[in-house]
Structure formats: structure tokens, C-alpha cells
Amino acid sequence: MKNNGNISIIQGHFYPQYFILPAFLLYAALFILPSLLGIGYSLTDWNIYRTAIDYIGLANFKEIFSTSSYRLIIGNTFLFAIITTIFKMIFGLALALVLNENLRTRQVLRTIFYLPVVMSPLVIGLVFISIFNPTRGLLNQALRGIGLEALSRQWLADYTTAMPVVMAVEIWRMSGYCMVIFLAGLQLIPQNLYEVASIDGAGGWQKFVNITLPFLRLSITMNLILNIIWGLKAFDIIFILTKGGPGHMSEVINVSVFDEFSSGRYGFATALGVVIFIFTSMIAFIVLRVLSKREVDFI
Numbered sequence: 001m002k003n004n005g006n007i008s009i010i011q012g013h014f015y016p017q018y019f020i021l022p023a024f025l026l027y028a029a030l031f032i033l034p035s036l037l038g039i040g041y042s043l044t045d046w047n048i049y050r051t052a053i054d055y056i057g058l059a060n061f062k063e064i065f066s067t068s069s070y071r072l073i074i075g076n077t078f079l080f081a082i083i084t085t086i087f088k089m090i091f092g093l094a095l096a097l098v099l100n101e102n103l104r105t106r107q108v109l110r111t112i113f114y115l116p117v118v119m120s121p122l123v124i125g126l127v128f129i130s131i132f133n134p135t136r137g138l139l140n141q142a143l144r145g146i147g148l149e150a151l152s153r154q155w156l157a158d159y160t161t162a163m164p165v166v167m168a169v170e171i172w173r174m175s176g177y178c179m180v181i182f183l184a185g186l187q188l189i190p191q192n193l194y195e196v197a198s199i200d201g202a203g204g205w206q207k208f209v210n211i212t213l214p215f216l217r218l219s220i221t222m223n224l225i226l227n228i229i230w231g232l233k234a235f236d237i238i239f240i241l242t243k244g245g246p247g248h249m250s251e252v253i254n255v256s257v258f259d260e261f262s263s264g265r266y267g268f269a270t271a272l273g274v275v276i277f278i279f280t281s282m283i284a285f286i287v288l289r290v291l292s293k294r295e296v297d298f299i
Contacts, residue, residue, distance in 0.1 A: 035277070042271035048264025060271035069248050070256070077252040077276070080167060080238075081231025087171045089223050092178025093216075099179070100186045110183070114176035121173070125240030128169050132156050162242050162250040170237055174230070178223045185219030186212070221291040225284050232280045 042060055046053045064070045095113055099106045116124065131138045132155040140152035155165050189212065197207050213220075235254035238244065244251030244259070253276045260269035 038270050039274055041267055042274045044267045046267035048266070060268050061275070063268070064271060064275060072248050073251050073253060073256050076163065076250065077232055080234055080252055081228050084167050084170045084231050085224065085227040088175050088178050088227055091171065091175040092223065093182050095175065095179040096182035096186055100183060113179055116173045117176045121236040122240055124169065124173055125237055128241060129156070132165060156242050157246050159246055159249050162246060166238050166241050166250050169241065170234070173237065174227070178227070181219050181223050182216060185216045189215045221288070224291065225287050228287065229280050229284055232276060232283070
């Protein structure tokens with residue numbers, strides 16, 4: 001692509017630069033302007049209990065970072081994002097490696113493992129609520145059936161198990177998405193590289209480390225950035241399963257944003273939204289910069 005004055009050259013064709021104006025105006029109206037307004041409202045005491053909106057500076061942010069419950073919620077958010085990202089990528093890569101082989105049922109299996117990604121989080125949440133039901137749930141009944149009744153508990157209402165269970169459901173739900181991205185990367189690897197490596201006596205692990213992983217670096221970068229962003233912005237599956245409980249043990253920032261808006265503290269809720277926006281942007285930028293320096297140029 002070349003730029004000559006106000007004309008862009010793309011693949012031999014000339015396009016006036018004002019062609020991007022409609023898309024830019026739409027982006028500005030739906031993203032840039034609301035973001036700027038949100039930052040402005042986060043510096044106010046806007047709430048449902050009074051009509052006047054007063055500027056209070058960084059008071060909302062001071063309350064967020066000085067209150068122990070909100071520090072716990074921020075910690076939960078990062079814990080959820082990091083743990084789920086790691087395991088989604090591990091399981092997604094494992095599934096991609098298996099389903100990239102010449103299996104007779106690989107297309108059916110790919111569909112099965114990707115199906116949870118396109119299912120409604122509400123449906124998934126309701127299914128797992130019934131599975132983890134303390135009295136009639138499938139999991140506790142199975143534990144009782146094999147003589148391990150001592151291990152049965154209120155999985156979604158226990159302080160020690162609520163967050164791990166929510167993370168496990170999210171990992172199960174989104175591993176198929178990582179699998180698809182890894183599959184796309186695997187299918188771009190020249191097979192003759194593996195043949196040459198076999199002739200040189202390389203084993204399966206050596207092929208994986210020296211051929212597969214370097215060629216999957218772009219897929220790893222995409223999965224890492226997307227899943228960290230989704231993890232930091234998680235809401236639906238957590239709200240459906242636990243609503244952030246018990247206490248604040250499984251609560252993340254977006255659940256708090258919903259709760260604060262529901263209680264009428266609009267300015268404070270907007271400040272929470274700004275916090276997660278800043279965290280997400282910073283981490284995505286850092287990850288992209290670090291990993292982009294290590295990408296292999298195959299051209």
C-alpha cells in the first residue's frame with residue numbers, strides 16, 4: 001500500500017482517502033465519544049439520588065483502590081484472566097494437535113469441541129448450575145454413588161470452590177476457540193519440514209519445539225491477547241453461575257460495574273469501567289509489543 005497525497009494505492013487500485021470517513025465517523029460515534037464521556041463521568045458523583053452532577057476528581061478511583069473488597073475484586077479479575085488464558089491455550093493446542101492428524105472423525109470432533117463457543121452463556125450457565133446443585137446435582141450424586149460423599153459440597157456457594165468452578169466452566173467453554181486458531185496455524189506449516197526433521201533423526205518433541213511452536217507464534221500471540229482481554233472483561237458466565245458470590249470471592253470488575261449501576265451509583269460504576277479499560281489496554285499493548293518482537297518472519 002502506497003500513499004500519494006490524498007490517494008491510497010492498494011494492489012494497483014487508486015482509492016481516495018475520504019473513503020474511510022464513514023467508517024471513522026461510525027467508530028468515533030460508537031467508541032471514541034462514549035469512551036471520552038465515560039472518562040468524564042468517572043470524575044463525578046453522578047448517581048440516582050440527586051439531579052446535580054458534581055466534579056469530584058479522582059475520588060471514585062481512590063475509593064476503588066483503597067477499599068479492601070474492590071482490591072479483592074481486582075485481584076479476582078486478574079486471577080480469572082490469567083488462569084483461564086493459560087489453560088484455554090493448553091487445552092486448545094492439545095486439541096488442535098490431535099485433530100490436525102488424519103483422523104476419520106476429525107471434522108465431527110472439531111465441531112463437537114467448538115460447539116460450546118457458539119452456545120449461549122445463559123444456557124451453559126443453567127446447565128452447570130444443575131450439575132453443581134448441592135442436593136440433586138449430577139456431580140454430587142456421582143460422588144455419593146462411588147462412596148466419596150465426603151467430597152460433595154455446595155460447589156457454587158463454597159468460598160474455596162466458587163472461583164475454581166467458574167474458571168473451569170470458562171475453560172471448557174472457550175478452549176474450542178483457541179483450538180480453531182491453532183488449527184489454522186498448524187495447517188500453514190510446510191509438511192516437508194517434518195519429513196526433513198525425521199530424516200535427520202528428530203523425535204516428536206524436537207519437531208514440536210523446533211518446528212511447530214515457532215510457526216505457531218502468531219497463533220499464540222492472537223490467542224493470548226484475545227483471551228486476556230476476554231478474561232479481564234468477563235461478566236456473563238460469572239454472573240449467571242454465582243453473581244460474584246459467595247461474598248466477593250468470585251466477583252470480577254464487570255460484575256461490580258453491573259451492581260453499581262443497578263444501585264444507581266453511575267459515576268462510580270463508570271470509574272470501574274474506566275479501570276478495566278485501562279488495565280485491558282495496557283496489558284494488550286504490552287503483550288503485543290513483547291510477542292511481536294519474537295515473531296518469525298516466514299516471507
